[in-house]
Amino acid sequence: MAKLPPPVLIQIRIPMAQFGTVFCDHLAIARFKDGGWGDAAIEPLAPLPMHPASHVFHYASTCFEGFKAYRWQDGKARIFRLHDHVARMQRSAKSLHLPIPDPDLLTGMVEDLVRKQIDDIPEPPSSLYLRPTLIGTLPNIGAAAAPSTEATLFVLASPVGDYFAGGARPLKLLVADTYARSTEQLGSTKTGGNYAAALGPTLDAKEKYGVDQVLFCPGGDVQETGAANFLLISDDEVITKPLDTSFLHGMTRASILALAKDLGYRVNERDFTVQELLEWVATYEAALSGTAATLTPVGTLVYDEREIPVRDGGAGPNTEKLRKALQSIQYGDAPDVHGWLTEVSQ
Numbered sequence: 001m002a003k004l005p006p007p008v009l010i011q012i013r014i015p016m017a018q019f020g021t022v023f024c025d026h027l028a029i030a031r032f033k034d035g036g037w038g039d040a041a042i043e044p045l046a047p048l049p050m051h052p053a054s055h056v057f058h059y060a061s062t063c064f065e066g067f068k069a070y071r072w073q074d075g076k077a078r079i080f081r082l083h084d085h086v087a088r089m090q091r092s093a094k095s096l097h098l099p100i101p102d103p104d105l106l107t108g109m110v111e112d113l114v115r116k117q118i119d120d121i122p123e124p125p126s127s128l129y130l131r132p133t134l135i136g137t138l139p140n141i142g143a144a145a146a147p148s149t150e151a152t153l154f155v156l157a158s159p160v161g162d163y164f165a166g167g168a169r170p171l172k173l174l175v176a177d178t179y180a181r182s183t184e185q186l187g188s189t190k191t192g193g194n195y196a197a198a199l200g201p202t203l204d205a206k207e208k209y210g211v212d213q214v215l216f217c218p219g220g221d222v223q224e225t226g227a228a229n230f231l232l233i234s235d236d237e238v239i240t241k242p243l244d245t246s247f248l249h250g251m252t253r254a255s256i257l258a259l260a261k262d263l264g265y266r267v268n269e270r271d272f273t274v275q276e277l278l279e280w281v282a283t284y285e286a287a288l289s290g291t292a293a294t295l296t297p298v299g300t301l302v303y304d305e306r307e308i309p310v311r312d313g314g315a316g317p318n319t320e321k322l323r324k325a326l327q328s329i330q331y332g333d334a335p336d337v338h339g340w341l342t343e344v345s346q
């Protein structure tokens, strides 16, 4: 029999809808009541009936996670750092005194939802964004100083492309030394209130300076932006703030630091000031890391009414190299030496 030539694969990049606006037609859901979690179910996506006195509406008892599943050429899905995200959600729930999701329950909910929606996962570089969310549902408007003893845990699935409009173009950040990213108590908790706190300063800065994000640097201490962690990168070093309770402990941050070590970079987790930052960006690249942001270059800082380019204002080669190292694992082009992927098939 004549041998056919191998098929020519042409990757066409179809523009995706705006990040987070399109949803799969099912969600995973479980409820906590009378001291225990009920069974999880996969249900058609529909509005949730909620008592208007629910704790979450009044006292912000809510936390969430964000991570991605990728569809490989073998037709199976791979979820990136599922178990680490589940563990972070448990820490967030604990800090908000919400019922802590059982890890097997939440892991199973995510896997079942990915299996159900596997055909909706777009090809890399797009992916399926997964959004587990935990809310306090106790109907009690007197419970400002009491925890919600009832809760709903659900997982949304959303096919996504780039988070920042315009793709991986270098971003512009306002360096703000007046506001903190969050509070000492909640900085490392992935709770909606932290994003609410960043919203006003971010909208003001967008309008006034045309920036993409605000880099929160209270008293000159460089923390993170509203949507991502912040890194400085040279040919042989990555500098980023060490973990403390003032900011979110990003899984992409941790992954980039691990890959940077693998590639021979020195990883320097240290506090640094705005003044140091402004000097260093003459030679260091700057980047934002996050599940949604992946590793996005920063091209310009705005500080004290001045625009300061990061190196030449373009995307740097080391940022590109580290992003590729991460994406190669996520897309199945490099071995998963750290054991970060969870396989799901139909």
Ligand code: COI
Pocket (backbone or CB within 6 Å): 065, 066, 067, 226, 227, 228, 290, 291, 292, 293
């Ligand atoms: C993520 O990167 O997954 C986040 O949760 C940040 C959010 C602003 C999209």
